[in-house]
Amino acid sequence: MSDIFEQYRVRQRKIRNFSIIAHIDHGKSTLADRILEITQTVPMRDMKKQLLDSMDLERERGITIKLNSVELTYKAKNGEEYLFHLIDTPGHVDFSYEVSRSLAACEGAVLVVDASQGIEAQTLANVYLAFDNDLAIIPVINKIDLPSAMPDMVKQEINDIIGIDTTHTIFASAKEGIGIEDILETIVTEIPFPEGDPSLSLQALIFDSYYDTYRGVIPLVRVKNGIIRVGDAIKMMATGAVFEVTEIGVYTPKEEARPYLAAGDVGWLAATIKNIEKVHVGDTITIASNPAKTPLPGYRKLTPMVYSGVYPVDADDYINLKESLEKLKLSDASLIYDPETSEALGFGFRIGFLGMLHMEIFQERIEREFNQNVIATAPSVNYRVLLTNGQTIEIDNPALMPPVGQIKTIEEPFVKATIIAPNEYVGNIMELCQKRRGVFKNMQYVSDIRVEISYEMPLSEIIFDFFNRLKSSTKGYASLDYEPLGYRPGKLVKVDILLNGEPVDALAMILHQDFAFERSTKVCQKLKLLIPRQLFEIPVQAAIGSKVIARTNIKALRKDVLAKCYGGDVSRKKKLLEKQKQGKKRMKSVGSVEIPQAAFMSVLSLDNE
Amino acid sequence: MIEGLYIHIPFCHQICRYCDFVKMVPQKGMPSIYVEHLIRELESNIPLLTNLKTIYFGGGTPTLLDQSLLARLFEAISHRLNLSLLEEYTIEANPNDITKTLGAMFVQHGINRVSLGVQTFSPHLLTFLGRTHRPDDIGRAIQELRASGIKNINIDLIYAIPGQSIQDLKMDLNQVLGCHPQHISAYNLILEEKTILYHAYQNQQFEFLDDELELEMSDLIESTLLEAGYHRYEISNYALPGYESKHNLLVWNLEEYLGIGMGSHSQYQRKRLVNHTTFSSYIAAIDEIGLGFAHEEPYEPEIEFVMLGLRKTAGIDVDRFETLFGQPIFQRFPELKHHLATGLLEKKGRQLQLTKQGLDLANQVFVTLF
Numbered sequence: 001m002s003d004i005f006e007q008y009r010v011r012q013r014k015i016r017n018f019s020i021i022a023h024i025d026h027g028k029s030t031l032a033d034r035i036l037e038i039t040q041t042v043p044m045r046d047m048k049k050q051l052l053d054s055m056d057l058e059r060e061r062g063i064t065i066k067l068n069s070v071e072l073t074y075k076a077k078n079g080e081e082y083l084f085h086l087i088d089t090p091g092h093v094d095f096s097y098e099v100s101r102s103l104a105a106c107e108g109a110v111l112v113v114d115a116s117q118g119i120e121a122q123t124l125a126n127v128y129l130a131f132d133n134d135l136a137i138i139p140v141i142n143k144i145d146l147p148s149a150m151p152d153m154v155k156q157e158i159n160d161i162i163g164i165d166t167t168h169t170i171f172a173s174a175k176e177g178i179g180i181e182d183i184l185e186t187i188v189t190e191i192p193f194p195e196g197d198p199s200l201s202l203q204a205l206i207f208d209s210y211y212d213t214y215r216g217v218i219p220l221v222r223v224k225n226g227i228i229r230v231g232d233a234i235k236m237m238a239t240g241a242v243f244e245v246t247e248i249g250v251y252t253p254k255e256e257a258r259p260y261l262a263a264g265d266v267g268w269l270a271a272t273i274k275n276i277e278k279v280h281v282g283d284t285i286t287i288a289s290n291p292a293k294t295p296l297p298g299y300r301k302l303t304p305m306v307y308s309g310v311y312p313v314d315a316d317d318y319i320n321l322k323e324s325l326e327k328l329k330l331s332d333a334s335l336i337y338d339p340e341t342s343e344a345l346g347f348g349f350r351i352g353f354l355g356m357l358h359m360e361i362f363q364e365r366i367e368r369e370f371n372q373n374v375i376a377t378a379p380s381v382n383y384r385v386l387l388t389n390g391q392t393i394e395i396d397n398p399a400l401m402p403p404v405g406q407i408k409t410i411e412e413p414f415v416k417a418t419i420i421a422p423n424e425y426v427g428n429i430m431e432l433c434q435k436r437r438g439v440f441k442n443m444q445y446v447s448d449i450r451v452e453i454s455y456e457m458p459l460s461e462i463i464f465d466f467f468n469r470l471k472s473s474t475k476g477y478a479s480l481d482y483e484p485l486g487y488r489p490g491k492l493v494k495v496d497i498l499l500n501g502e503p504v505d506a507l508a509m510i511l512h513q514d515f516a517f518e519r520s521t522k523v524c525q526k527l528k529l530l531i532p533r534q535l536f537e538i539p540v541q542a543a544i545g546s547k548v549i550a551r552t553n554i555k556a557l558r559k560d561v562l563a564k565c566y567g568g569d570v571s572r573k574k575k576l577l578e579k580q581k582q583g584k585k586r587m588k589s590v591g592s593v594e595i596p597q598a599a600f601m602s603v604l605s606l607d608n609e
Numbered sequence: 610m611i612e613g614l615y616i617h618i619p620f621c622h623q624i625c626r627y628c629d630f631v632k633m634v635p636q637k638g639m640p641s642i643y644v645e646h647l648i649r650e651l652e653s654n655i656p657l658l659t660n661l662k663t664i665y666f667g668g669g670t671p672t673l674l675d676q677s678l679l680a681r682l683f684e685a686i687s688h689r690l691n692l693s694l695l696e697e698y699t700i701e702a703n704p705n706d707i708t709k710t711l712g713a714m715f716v717q718h719g720i721n722r723v724s725l726g727v728q729t730f731s732p733h734l735l736t737f738l739g740r741t742h743r744p745d746d747i748g749r750a751i752q753e754l755r756a757s758g759i760k761n762i763n764i765d766l767i768y769a770i771p772g773q774s775i776q777d778l779k780m781d782l783n784q785v786l787g788c789h790p791q792h793i794s795a796y797n798l799i800l801e802e803k804t805i806l807y808h809a810y811q812n813q814q815f816e817f818l819d820d821e822l823e824l825e826m827s828d829l830i831e832s833t834l835l836e837a838g839y840h841r842y843e844i845s846n847y848a849l850p851g852y853e854s855k856h857n858l859l860v861w862n863l864e865e866y867l868g869i870g871m872g873s874h875s876q877y878q879r880k881r882l883v884n885h886t887t888f889s890s891y892i893a894a895i896d897e898i899g900l901g902f903a904h905e906e907p908y909e910p911e912i913e914f915v916m917l918g919l920r921k922t923a924g925i926d927v928d929r930f931e932t933l934f935g936q937p938i939f940q941r942f943p944e945l946k947h948h949l950a951t952g953l954l955e956k957k958g959r960q961l962q963l964t965k966q967g968l969d970l971a972n973q974v975f976v977t978l979f
Contacts, residue, residue, distance in 0.1 A: 559827075559969050561970065562799070563799050565917065567857075568615075568872070570860070570874070574913075577975050
C-alpha cells in the first residue's frame with residue numbers, strides 16, 4: 001500500500017550513515033578525501049588536502065576536533081544510486097564523548113587500522129564505543145603500499161583483539177587510491193539503511209552545533225523519526241525552547257539548502273537561535289505542535305577529567321572572555337566552565353576539560369579564533385575531601401583545599417591506563433608507571449611482538465606530563481588510553497608557592513606526600529628560570545602549611561640598558577623597547593612581581609625527572 | 610634647522626663579528642662609484658645644509674677609502690658647503706690605517722676630531738671580536754694624529770667581552786689613559802641579530818659574562834675615568850670638560866640632522882628618513898632621483914625626547930618638555946613618577962635624570978614610555 005510517506009521510505013532505503021574511526025595518523029582524513037574525490041562530491045580542483053578538517057588548527061595538528069557531516073552520492077555496481085552521509089569523528093582519547101555523539105548518528109563505521117602500526121589503544125577505545133551503538137563495522141587496513149606494511153598480521157590482530165568478523169576486511173591505501181571502491185561497495189552491502197519512520201512525530205538528534213554570526217546557532221542533526229521542513233515551529237525537548245526553522249540543508253561539503261530532512265537524513269538547520277543556552281548537544285528536536293512522546297535515548301554523560309583556571313591577562317577583557325567561552329561552547333559541547341576568582345589573577349573561569357589535549361586545543365582556539373590573551377593555571381583533577389566535621393566537599397582548584405586540620409581524608413580519581421607498545425619497551429613503561437604510583441594489573445600479547453599493559457593509576461599522575469614521558473621512553477611507539485575507576489584515598493598534601501613571601505593561589509598544587517619535596521624543588525627551580533629578574537630579589541618558596549620545604553631566589557636585575565643609541569639607532573632601539581614592553585604586557589603582576597604566562601604551567605614539564 | 614651632517618662609508622677590510630651596521634667588503638671599483646654617488650647626494654641636499662655645526666664620517670671604515678677618494682670627498686664638502694659655523698668635524702678611523710700623511714690630509718681639510726675604533730688592547734679579545742689591528746697600532750696611530758695637529762681624539766672601547774677578566778679591563782683602561790684621549794666611549798658588548806657573533810652564540814660557541822661581573826666592570830670604568838678627570842655625560846660616553854661630542858649631542862637633544870650614504874638616517878622636519886641599505890639599490894636611487902631615500906620611520910617626538918634625553922647624565926628639562934609638547938611630562942608619562950620612587954630616576958631642579966643605578970637599568974625606565 002502506498003501512502004504519502006512512501007517516497008521518503010524509498011529514499012531512506014538508499015541512505016547509508018557512517019563514520020570513519022581510526023587512531024591518530026592512521027589515515028582517516030586521507031581516506032575521507034579519497035571518498036569525496038571518487039564520488040566526485042568535490043571537483044578535483046577544489047580539493048584541499050584533508051577537506052573535512054575545516055579548522056586551521058585541525059589541519060595544522062593533523063587532528064580532527066570538530067565534527068562535520070558530508071552528504072555524497074555514490075552509484076554502486078548494482079546500478080543503484082546511494083546517498084551517503086559521512087560523519088567525521090575525532091581520533092584522540094580526550095574526545096571519546098564527541099566520538100560517541102557522532103557514532104549515535106550512524107548505522108555503521110569504517111574502522112581504519114594502519115598496516116604497519118596495527119591496533120592502538122585508542123583504536124580499541126573507539127571500537128568499543130561503536131559496539132555500544134550497535135554499529136556495523138567494516139575493517140580497513142590502510143597504508144598497505146608502505147614497505148613496512150604487514151596487512152595479514154594486522155588482520156589477525158583485529159580478529160584476535162577486537163573479535164569481529166574480518167571476512168570483509170579491505171586492504172587499502174588511501175594515499176594511492178587502492179581499495180577505495182571496495183570500501184564504498186562494502187558500505188552499500190554491509191551497513192544497514194537507517195531505521196525510523198517518516199510518518200511519526202519528529203525526533204532529531206543534535207550531535208554538533210556551531211555559531212554563525214548572521215544566522216545564530218546552527219545545530220547539526222540526525223533525523224531519527226518524522227520529517228523537518230522549513231517553516232516548522234520546532235521545540236528543543238530538554239530546554240523547552242521553541243524556534244521557527246528558516247533554513248535547512250546539507251554539506252556537500254559546501255553548504256546546500258534543502259526543503260526538508262526526513263527520517264535517516266543528516267544535515268543542518270537554522271532557526272534564528274540567538275541564545276546559545278537553548279541548544280544542548282544531545283537534546284532531541286521535535287515539532288512544537290505535534291511533539292514526540294519521549295526524547296531519544298541520551299548520550300554518554302560527559303565528565304571533565306581535568307580542570308584549569310583561565311584568566312584574561314588584562315582584567316578588562318573578562319566580559320570578552322566570557323562571551324568567547326559561550327561561543328566556543330557551541331562547537332565544543334564538552335566544555336564546562338564556572339566563574340572563579342583568584343587573588344593573584346582576578347576574575348576568571350574554572351574550566352573542565354576531557355583531557356590534556358582538549359585543554360591545549362582550547363587554549364589555542366581561545367587565543368587564535370577569539371583573540372583572547374589568557375593565562376591558564378596548571379591543570380588539576382577533582383578531589384573529594386572528607387572533612388573532620390563529617391562533610392564531604394569536591395575540590396577542583398588546589399587553592400581552595402581547606403587547612404590540614406579540617407581534613408580527614410582526601411580522595412583522588414583513579415583510572416585504568418591501557419598502554420600498547422612493542423615488547424622491548426615493557427621495562428621502560430613499567431618503570432615509568434611505577435614512578436607515577438601505578439599499580440600493575442595485567443599484561444597480554446596482542447601480537448608476537450606487541451603487548452598491552454594495564455595499570456591502575458591516579459589521574460593526576462597522567463596529566464602530569466605522563467603521555468610525553470611515555471612517548472619518549474618508547475621512541476614514540478606506545479599508545480595510551482584510560483578510563484575512570486572512581487575515587488581512592490591517598491596521602492595528599494597541598495603545597496603553596498610563595499613569591500616574595502606572598503602565597504600565589506594560582507600556583508598552589510596538590511601533591512602526594514612522597515613526591516612533595518622533590519617536585520616542589522623542581523617547581524621552584526623552574527619558576528626561577530621562567531620569571532624574569534626584576535628590580536629587587538624575589539624569594540621563591542614552596543610550603544606545606546607554614547613549613548617551607550623548598551626555596552630559591554631570583555636575583556635582582558642589575559643591568560638592562562642599550563649601550564649605544566646614535567642617529568641611525570633610534571628607530572631600531574624604539575622597536576626593541578616596544579618589544580620589551582609587549583613582553584611585560586603579557587605578564588601578570590601579582591603583588592609586586594611580574595609573572596609570565598608560562599610560569600603558571602611550570603609544574604607540568606619538569607625536566608630530567 | 611639641520612645642524613649635523615652624517616656621511617656613511619659602508620666599506621670594511623673585514624667584517625667585525627659583533628657589527629650590525631650597514632657594511633660590506635667592497636669589490637674592486639665599488640669605492641670610487643660610491644664616492645661619486647655620495648657627492649651627487651650631497652649636492653642634492655645643499656639647500657638644507659646652510660647652518661652646519663658638525664660633520665661626522667662614520668662607517669664601516671671611512672679610512673678604507675684611499676687618499677685620493679677621501680680627498681675628493683673632503684673637497685666636495687669644503688667647496689660646496691658653507692662651513693663658517695662648523696665647530697666639530699669628525700672621522701672614524703681604524704688605528705692601522707692611520708699614517709702621518711693621512712693625518713696631515715685630515716687637518717688640511719678642516720677635520721678636527723678623530724674617533725678610533727680601539728675596542729680593547731688584549732690580543733685574544735681583539736681576535737674574538739674579529740678586529741684586524743694589533744695593540745701596538747693604537748699608540749702609534751695616536752702619536753701620528755697628534756703630530757699632524759689633531760687635538761681631539763676619541764677612543765671606542767668595548768667591555769664585557771666573553772673571556773675578558775677584570776684584570777684585562779684594568780689593562781685596557783691603563784692603556785687608554787696613557788693615550789690621553791679627549792673622549793672615551795665605553796660600550797658593553799651587545800649581541801645584535803644578524804651578526805656573526807649572534808650566529809656563534811646560537812650555536813653555543815661562547816657564553817656571556819655574568820651580569821654581576823659586567824656591572825663590576827662598568828663601575829670600574831666609571832670610577833677610573835672619573836678619577837682621571839673625565840666626566841660621564843651619557844650612558845656610554847666620557848669626555849674631558851668641553852670635549853663632549855657635539856654631533857652626537859644633536860641626536861640626544863632631538864635636534865635635526867641629515868645622513869647621506871647607504872643606510873644612513875636623517876631626522877628633520879618632523880620626520881625620520883632612512884636611505885637604501887644595499888649598494889645596488891642605493892646607487893640606483895641616486896641615479897634616478899639624486900636622493901638615497903628608501904623609507905620613512907615613525908617620528909614620535911615626545912617619546913624620543915625623553916628616551917634620548919635621559920641617556921645624558923644631565924637628563925631632560927621638564928619645563929622644556931612642557932613648552933615643547935604642551936603637557937606636563939608626568940601627565941604624559943605617569944609611570945616616570947613611579948621610577949622616582951624605585952630610585953631609577955631623580956629630579957634636580959628642572960632636570961629629570963637617571964640615577965647611578967638608573968644608568969645601568971635605563972631600559973626599565975624607557976619601556977614605560979611605550
